[in-house]
Amino acid sequence: MRRALWLAGVLVALVALNVALPRLLNPYLFQIVVLCGINVILAVSLNLVNGFTGQFSIGHAGFMALGAYGSAMFSLHVGQGWVAALEAGHVPGVVAEGFALLLALLVGGLLSALAGYLVGLPSLRLRGDYLAIVTLGFGEIIRVIITNVDAVGASRGLPGIPGWVNFFWVGLGVAAVIFLSLNLARSTHGRALFAIRDDEVAAEALGVDTTSYKVLAFVLGAFFAGVAGGLFAHYLSYLNPNSFTFLKSIEVIAMVVLGGLGSVSGAVLAAIVLTLLPEVLRPVKDYRMVLYSFMLIVLMITRPQGLLGNRELSLTWLTRRRRRAGAPSA
Amino acid sequence: MTGDVLLELDHVTIQFGGLKAVADLTLQIGRGELVGLIGPNGAGKTTVFNLVTGVYAPTVGRMLFEGRPIQGMKPHAIAARGITRTFQNIRLFASRCCRDNVCIAAHQHARAGLADAILRTRRFEDDERDIQRRAGELLEILGLSAWADTPAAELPYGQQRRLEIARALAGRPRLLLLDEPAAGLNPQESDQLMRLIEDIRQRFHLTILLIEHDMRVVMGICRRIAVLDYGVKIAEGTPGQIRTDPRVIEAYLGEEVHADLGAGG
Amino acid sequence: MSEFLQQLVNGVTWGSVYALIALGYTMVYGILRLINFAHGDIYMLGAFFGFYAPGLIVAAGARAGEWLEGAHRVLHGVPVLGPGLGRLAAALSAAGSMADALQALLVLVIAMVGCGLLGIVIERGAYKPVRRSSRLAALITAIGVSLLLENGGVLVFGPDPKFFPQIIPSSNIALGGGVTISNQQVIILTVSILLMFALRFIVTRTRVGKAMQAVSHSHMAASLMGISVDRIITFTFVLGSMLAAAAGVLVALQNPKIEPYMGVMPGLKAFVAAVLGGIGNIPGAVLGGLVMGVAEVLVVGYVSPTYRDAIAFVLLIIILLVRPAGILGKAQAEKV
Known part of the structure; x- marks a missing residue:
């Protein structure tokens, strides 16, 4: 019952924001909000692999690219036709488009998840940095292939993707990945992932099937990266392989590490901070990226455990802090 | 024999x-x-x-x-x-609290699947309650109840050795x-x-x-x-x-x- | 057949550049277990330092010449010293027109020294403070340094490509059987081989090299034996940076177009080369670099130039699946 109420509350809030935000914000600010949401999905999903499980993936852009191109191709060749057919059958446009988008996101996510499974398999044999470099290689290979395949626009890019994404869908994606992460963390499966991160040998000796769990983390992480890619594609209506370079993967990793490995709320916070930072620095023009990289170094030196460390930002934690701060005056 | x-x-x-x-x-x-x-x-x-x-x-x-x-x-x-074991060169899950260390080892006896955990089904809740209760019992037997919420890395040495045993027992x-x-x-x-x-x-x-x-x-x-x-x-x-x-x-x-x-x- | 041999020559030359960069990755990894993502940008800076070096040489020569001439005027009455100074001053003023080879050598040395010093600054300023943090924090720091060097490069050198001076005019040497090699390729090969032997000598024969080996084994044990671990780590960065700088200058001799992002892909691929050979293993880095260079040139020659950037990673995945610790790396069983 409580769960149904929660779900209804989230949906109502998202619909309300979906109506309000475009009216309150100018298009530039609105776009930043949407990109923040997409980056939050990317960071929280990578946190499942790098933060929870302690595996070291630096190919998240590759999974995102697969989801983006997979879902875009689905919409271009299948989804659009269905929407037309549904609308001809007097189904409201919003419903028809939502249905098609949901399917496209699912296609993108599943395609990515499949790739995540294939990339996760070598993690049975490879450890640490070797795994990292294989994921990096995977990301680059995906990008080179996209750049060379004419059917997806090659290096010219893929235009004309239906722009079905609005704030509601991005918000729903964000809510879904956070919900999944938090519930996973507080379950026996989440504890198994944490155990692998802390000591793989001990975890295995105590009955945790470390191989399956590592692959599981990869598959879940990849799925949501694919969904984020799908949202990205259907928001911008245009894809270019240069959006999915190694630098994009690095950006997402920086979010996860900066937030505090394993902390879901940290990943959310850091994704927002690192998306806003370059925009905030826009007035200093030429010095923008120099300052950005400089601040990244300084942050890592001063807070190597990330903004939130291992902790979760929660209401009880906040109130406890406030009470402590307020105690002397009371 | x-x-x-x-x-x-x-x-x-x-x-x-x-x-x-x-x-x-x-x-x-x-x-x-x-x-x-x-x-x-x-x-x-x-x-x-x-x-x-x-x-x-x-x-x-x-x-x-x-x-x-x-x-x-x-x-x-x-x-x-x-068959479970302890390690000579203590290998606890350092960032996790004592209770979690024990729960992890009880993991193989969980019946709830991944979907149960994410959707918080009744089966998951029952399962979780069993695991937590058993972990509590084991910590009690090993004299670690007072440390249940302390991260393993922060335990005194002797308690770490005991936690190793509690954890091994959780696998039944x-x-x-x-x-x-x-x-x-x-x-x-x-x-x-x-x-x-x-x-x-x-x-x-x-x-x-x-x-x-x-x-x-x-x-x-x-x-x-x-x-x-x-x-x-x-x-x-x-x-x-x-x-x-x-x-x-x-x-x-x-x-x-x-x-x-x-x-x- | 002759075409294949020609590709092989080009591949080995290109591979020796990868090898020079890969050596820096592998040494730093061996000692700190850190993937120094900024290493490719040191290679870029090596090329830029080389770009500005000739101007620097001419200016410095002219300045020294003026100074000596002044001294000559004051001291012209003094026998021997006076005329001697005069002649030296004239020679230095003419430094701009000194022999090509000598100038190229000076450019190389200036770039290497410049990057070596930069290596010290980076290690002390950015990496040392995070050495005790998690390895991921160190990695993000390295990425930050990499971005800083690239964007700083855009700021200082400008975003547009620059053209490296043609210090040594190119000419081709026929090797017979239709295979040719350019004099620049000869220089690249010779210099890289000399540098690799120099490195080998330093690592295996000198005190500091043995200390490096000790530190890569165990920081604790090395410091107990009285080795200053901090100093050895800095030294390792200096060595690696100097090799990367040399690679930058050598490549710029052949492909004169240089720009601030030129280090990203070669850096990434050189790292892959180091992993290919078995990271932490010095001969492995050289072998990995050569394999990578040859493979890349063959793909460009026989498959398609657009797949050039993918072959490195395909090769990597195949080799790691067969030999999870790289070609020359030893699999280490974890002690339980």
Whole structure:
């Protein structure tokens, strides 16, 4: 019952924001909000692999690219036709488009998840940095292939993707990945992932099937990266392989590490901070990226455990802090 | 020993490069026994544990647990069969609290799947309650209740050793392998530990194989002891027989334990 | 057949550049277990330092010449010293027109020294403070340094490509059988081989090299033996940076177009080369670099130039699946 109420509350809030935000914000600010949401999905999903499980993936852009191109191709060749057919059958446009988008996101996510499974398999044999470099290689290979395949626009890019994404869908994606992460963390499966991160040998000796769990983390992480890619594609209506370079993967990793490995709320916070930072620095023009990289170094030196460390930002934690701060005056 | 054999090692050998870390080891452990495994440093004791728990696969030989072969199985599958262990060089899940450390090991008995966990179904809630209750009981038995929410890395050393045991018990083993549980403990703590081992053995109907350097502990609680030297079993018998065995004395010659052997007799 | 041999020559030359960069990755990894993502940008800076070096040489020569001439005027009465100074001053003023080879050598040395010093600054300023943090924090720091060097490069050098001066005019040497090699390729090969031997000598024969080996084994044990671990780590960065700088200058001799992002892909691929050979292993880095260079040139020659950037990673995945620790790397069993 409580769960149904929660779900209804989230949906109502998202619909309300979906109506309000475009009216309150100018298009530039609105776009930043949407990109923040997409980056939050990317960071929280990578946190499942790098933060929870302690595996070291630096190919998240590759999974995102697969989801983006997979879902875009689905919409271009299948989804659009269905929407037309549904609308001809007097189904409201919003419903028809939502249905098609949901399917496209699912296609993108599943395609990515499949790739995540294939990339996760070598993690049975490879450890640490070797795994990292294989994921990096995977990301680059995906990008080179996209750049060379004419059917997806090659290096010219893929235009004309239906722009079905609005704030509601991005918000729903964000809510879904956070919900999944938090519930996973507080379950026996989440504890198994944490155990692998802390000591793989001990975890295995105590009955945790470390191989399956590592692959599981990869598959879940990849799925949501694919969904984020799908949202990205259907928001911008245009894809270019240069959006999915190694630098994009690095950006997402920086979010996860900066937030505090394993902390879901940290990943959310850091994704927002690192998306806003370059925009905030826009007035200093030429010095923008120099300052950005400089601040990244300084942050890592001063807070190597990330903004939130291992902790979760929660209401009880906040109130406890406030009470402590307020105690002397009371 | 003729009755109910729980673990049987049959001519087990493991070779690393040119070195035979364990050579042609045959050992039987009966249900309900508490067997000591001793030997000088580097004799291959921990390697035996690594073989039995599947960290290494034997080069030659068979290992049977409850009559079924376990060689070549993965460690987590062997744990599921009912063999868990502690580690000599404490390997706790450092960032997790004591309760979580124990819950993780209870994991294999969870019935709720991934979807249950994410959607918080009734089945998941029931399961979680069982796991938490069992973890609470184990922490209680091991005297760790006060530390339940403390990260493992912040526990005092003696408590870390106990948590290793609590964690191994959470997997509901029938065979428990203890790797130097008394290492670094003072005599009082060792005495407590001896009583504790005996207590959990009876309470959980356990069979225990114990590696220990502290001869007082080994001689005090084991009714049967096997001695390894350079990977070879050089003696097996009651504490009385081991104490007077000339090969054992020779193997230990030069080690300070020699004095302990004499003193114990 | 002759075409294949020609590709092989080009591949080995290109591979030796990868090898020079890969050596820096592998040494730093061996000692700190850190993937120094900024290493490719040191290679870029090596090329830029080389770009500005000739101007620097001319200016410095002219300045020294003026100074000496002044001294000559004051001291012209003094026998021997006076005329000697005069002649030296004239020679230095003419430094701009000194022999090509000598100038190229000076450019190389200036770039290497410049990057070596930069290596010290980066190690002390950015990496040392995070050495005790998690390895991921160190990695993000390295990424930050990499971005800083690239964007700083855009700021200082400008975003547009620059053209490296043609210090040594190119000419081709026929090797017979239709295979040719350019004099620049000869220089690249010779210099890289000399540098690799120099490195080998330093690592295996000198005190500091042995200290490096000790530190890569165990920081604790090395410091107990009286080795200053901090100093050895800095030294390792200096060595690696100097090799990367040399690679930058050598490549710029052949492909004169240089820009601030030129280090990203070669850096990434050189790292892959180091992993290919077995990271932490010095001969492995050289072998990995050569394999990578040859493979890349063959793909460009026989498959398609557009797949050039993918072959490195395909090769990597295949080799790691067969030999999880790289070609020359030893699999290390974890102690339980």
